[in-house]
Amino acid sequence: MSRKGVSAAEKRTRLLDYFHETLTFHKLQELEKTVPKEKGIVQQAVKDVLQSLVDDGLVTVEKIGTSNFYWSFPSAVQQAKNAQLQNLEAEMNRIETANADLESKIQEAAGGRQNNAQRQEMLKQLQEAEALDAQYQKELKQYSDNDPSLIEAQKNIFTFQSYCVDKFMVDRQEFNRNFNIPEDLDTIP
Structure with a gap:
């Protein structure tokens, strides 16, 4: 063995x-x-x-x-452990106090919410406003596909691309790859 x-x-x-x-x-x-x-x-x-x-x-x-x-010395080790214990107890007391403060703030905030008719009306208005916002965001997305500034930027890219191809004899695919231009840029709505 x-x-x-x-x-x-x-x-x-x-x-x-x-x-x-x-x-x-x-x-x-x-x-x-x-x-x-x-x-x-x-x-x-x-x-x-x-x-x-x-x-x-x-x-x-x-x-x-x-x-x-x-x-x-054994006494020094014991003193070090006692000091560490006191530090941990002080930290625990601090955390418990902070926890109690947060609990009281939660209770205070929950108590401030009274479920009355005015609050119900405001919640209803908030839901309606959020629904209206979602509808407007959809419309905005549709219009952004035909954004004139986006179309102008695409025209500028194509103009620069054809200039470089004609002037510097650069291949179109190589130009797109070097400038990180997607191959389907002209088909993007």
């Missing part, structure tokens, strides 16, 4: 336990010698695991002179 390796989370836990058991500061070289023997973490992984603990704020590092010293 082959041995299974230790997971990254397990390595982190073991290294953090080592700090909490020794209750002192350590150099990296010292950790690379003692941790593999006592906690079963391979020497090459100690530095990476240590850096991940430092990044997460579970181990403190301080540069003194030319050496880096690492330490972690």
